[in-house]
């Protein structure tokens with residue numbers, strides 16, 4: 483695919499890294515703990531990436547870098563941890579918002595081991611980031627460019643990262659549930675597509691699973707306020723779904739958030755079948771395990787120009 487020069491951004495020297503203009507607080511409930519959590523998103527210097535700071539931890543290292551090689555649990559959500567065993571979980575919806583808003587550097591101060599679930603989507607985090615505003619830093623924006631296809635899993639459940647001129651995700655889900663069922667979505671995630679098409683999609687679960695999780699002391703903060711709950715052939719939430727295909731959109735949201743643990747935006751095409759937090763993380767580990775499969779490059783403006791030249795196929 484031919485690239486073309488694109489100067490409408492006005493940056494002849496290339497795209498710059500971004501951070502927040504000012505710090506912005508929020509409070510919410512942890513999906514699994516049910517505890518009230520205070521969080522503060524604040525600006526950070528160039529090349530520092532996204533880092534979590536556990537303000538309630540005093541006797542151990544409270545810093546956790548939001549990177550794929552810090553992922554320590556993927557069973558119910560994505561959990562990262564440091565060498566002192568300090569953890570923070572349910573980071574994926576916040577990471578997706580940071581990815582979608584193109585925030586390269588930020589510190590996430592948090593006084594608990596779980597990011598608040600908010601409404602179960604990324605939209606409240608996008609709102610916070612937009613309220614804080616963004617500023618450019620004096621450093622080039624970098625991307626992880628996929629140089630050759632990397633596949634984890636198989637045709638039944640798996641994920642492939644392949645070279646492409648822009649970041650896109652093609653996702654397929656297939657649930658036995660008549661409500662969730664089979665659904666696909668193919669979307670280029672640039673130029674506000676994330677905010678328009680993906681950010682509002684909420685996490686979902688099945689009533690019978692919620693009852694089991696609660697019995698195990700999990701999902702204690704889960705409610706119809708933050709989860710689409712499916713019971714047989716019905717959605718229990720008043721008002722129903724935000725999109726007819728909200729379920730697959732949320733799986734794309736999770737995938738975007740998990741893949742932002744690459745430490746930079748990915749320049750490549752994601753093809754995923756029934757992928758979840760585990761497979762998303764496995765894909766990054768496989769990519770970075772092969773030095774010939776990727777390169778850290780300056781984000782080309784042509785990645786944006788290319789995307790603008792084509793209509794989204796969602």
Ligand SMILES: [Zn+2]
Nearest residue numbers: 574575685736
């Ligand atoms: Zn999710």
